[in-house]
Amino acid sequence: MTITPPALSVFETLESEVRSYCRSWPAVFDRAQGSYLYDEDGHTYLDFFAGAGALNYGHNNPVLKRALIDYIERDGITHGLDMGTTAKRAFLETFQNVLLRPRDLPYKVMFPGPTGTNAVESALKLARKVKGRESIVSFTNAFHGMSLGSLAVTGNAFKRAGAGIPLVHGTPMPFDNYFDGTVQDFLWFERLLEDQGSGLNTPAAVIVETIQGEGGINVARPEWLRALADLCKRRDMLLIVDDIQMGCGRTGPFFSFEEAGITPDIVTLSKSIGGYGLPMSLCLFKPELDIWEPGEHNGTFRGNNPAFVTAAAALDAYWSDGQMEKQTLARGEQVEQALTAILDEHGGESIVSVRGRGLVWGMEFADKSRAGAVSKRAFELGLLVETSGPESEVVKLLPPLTVSPDELDEGLRILARAVRETA
Template sequence: MTITPPELSVFESLESEVRSYCRGWPAVFDRAQGSWLHDEDGHAYLDFFSGAGALNYGHNNPVLKRALLDYLERDGITHGLDMSTTAKRRFLTSFQDVVLRPRELDYKVMFPGPTGTNAVEAALKLARKVKGREAIVSFTNAFHGMSLGALAVTGNAFKRAGAGIPLVHGTPMPFDHYLDDQTPDFLWFERLLEDQGSGLNRPAAVIVETIQGEGGINVARPQWLRQLAELCERRDMLLIVDDIQMGCGRTGPFFSFEEAGITPDIVTLSKSIGGYGMPMSLTLFKPELDIWEPGEHNGTFRGNNPAFVTATAALDTYWADGQMEKQTLARGDQVESAMRDILREHRDTKADFRGRGLVWGLEFADKSRAAKVCARAFELGLLLETSGPQSEVVKLLPALTIGPDELDEGLRITARAVRETA
């Protein structure tokens, strides 16, 4: 596919230099449906990006769109702060019946604001309030958001530097496999907790991603997560699971921590919880932790009612019968098989892959290779992004609703991009 660079002068002259994704995809997108985007010149692109995980059900999903249009056409509430609305009631009821109750999860639901970092800030604030301590433990290569509290528990040096001030009260520990399995899990963490001279203040909580998306698709083993949960309980620390990108079915089950059989004290959700790509986030926590005073954590956009509508439609359509998890795991097997084929074809190239469900990463010893693969994939009509601290991992994040033929087409393009950048 030959692509003529579009006229970008308006974006270059008026929009801030902070823009990023558009630099790797020099097109002006106009419409989208399912797993496809179309630019204003008529070129079609298969989407293995999914709005960084905000579009698990694809672009303009017809079921969710119909629910949204019906709600808007009857003049349903669009902005309601944290007032009680029929849309919120339907979402809460569906979330309890479809997600929480079948998993025996007794969580209170908080609407902290529109984005993932809002959910993380609320989780950190609540943990500190409950435990009366300031310190939070996070993990190497973690990413939890761009506001100051979330940045303090984020590992990426480039993103942390943007804060412009010291980021305090956060201490990183080695994520699973970080020390190449040469040291027993949590040996360093346990030693610091035991040693009165370690300099580690007693933590209020530990925050963790079960799979580090922005950090390079680093997958924590279920047994590692179970050990972490046991450590938190034994040391009187709350366990926060950041499921903002890996939740809502991305790894197969609705929550990414289900495979490990753990029950976090606090869970953060955003991205695809709204179903249609509209801003929405949740902070979930055990009832005994709900010690907020009314209005103590406030915000203008805590009640995105159109997102409640599409979120409810997504839950009722895709999660009520248990089929979505099975389909995602089957699609994951399809991706894994393709990744193995790529590695077999390039035996002379040091490469590795990892993932679960429909999130996968392909890493090369040559750390510049991932960006080249993504650039060539774009030329061939496929949207891929990089991840990892040095953008060294090709990240595959297709919609959960993608068909097997579309998935196979994207995987063939990925293989071709790898071949043509060798």
């Protein structure tokens, strides 16, 4: 497919230089359906990006679209702050009946605002309020958001530098396998906690991603997560799982921590929780932690009622019978087999590793610039994939959970060709 970059336009002349994805994918997109995007010139793109994980159920999912259109046509509430509405009640009841009760999860639900970083900020504030301490421990290569509190527990140097001020009250620790298996898990962390001269103030909480998406698809082992949960319990620290990108079924189960058999004290959700790509985030926490004063944390758009409608419809349609988890794990095996074949074809000198779980996968290249070249060539061939990792050295696959086996095959063939043609 030949792509002609759009002519200099309002995007270049008026929009800020901060724009990013449009630089990698120089097209003007017009419509989308399922696993595909279409630009204004009629080109078709298979989407293995899925709105950075905000479109787990695909573009313009017909079930969710019908629920949304019906709600809007009957003049349902759009903006409701935190007032009681029928849409919010329906979502809360569905969330409890479909997700929380079957998993024996005791969580209260907080609506902190429209985005993931809103959820993270509320989680950090609550942990500090509950424990009366300031320090939060995060992990190397973590990403938790772009507002100041979230940046303080984010590892990426480029993103942290954008804050323009010192980012304080956060301490990084090594993520799982950071030392390639040569150091005992949590050895450094435990030693600092025990040593009165370490300089580490007793943390209020630890925040962790079970799989680091922006950090390079770094997968934490279930046993590592269980050991972390045990450490938090022994040392009186709250455990926060950031499930913003890896939740909502991305790894197979609805919550990515289910495989490890842990129950975090606090969980953050966003991206695909709204189902249709509408802004929505949640902060979940154990009932005994609910010590907020009314209005102590708020936000104008925390009551996005159309998102409540599509969120409830997504839970009803995809999570009531357990089939989505099985399908995602099966699709994940399909991806793993294809990526392993690419790895075998090109050898360890070119591709460092492939790794992932469910429908999130990464391919790390020895030549760190190669991932960007592969992503660019894939776009030219009609496939959207992004890069991740501290030096953008990983090609990241994030297709919709609703992707068909044939669509997966199509995209994986394009990816294999892009790798071959950039060798």
